Amino acid sequence: MARPKKTVKREKQYSVRLTMAESKRIEKNANRYGLSVSNYLRKKGLDDKLKPLWTQEERDVYRQLVGMANNLNQLTRYTHERKLMTAKILETIDAINGAIDKLR
DSSP states (O other): OOOOOOSSOOOOOOOOOOOHHHHHHHHHHHHHTTOOHHHHHHHHHTTOOOOOOOOHHHHHHHHHHHHHHHHHHHHHHHHHHHTOOOHHHHHHHHHHHHHHHHHO
16 A cells, blocks of 8 residues: 655755754754754754653653642532631642742
């Protein structure tokens, strides 16, 4: 079975000479954005906005935030039912604010 045809055929090719340092820097940046070198150079050349991938620490903080948000929702529901504010809620809010500060 033949390979399916691409919807956009890229026909033009450029050749660029780089120093080893320039090549390593481009490869490092491409990896940072989760792209191949070709896609990275294409996006940079076309002024596309690139968003770097999150580091492992940022992913861990995000998971913590999701867990704390779930806890906060449960605590909020509890306080609405009982009409009271507990120290646990205030601790959770402080922890969420700390995690948000780490992501900034």
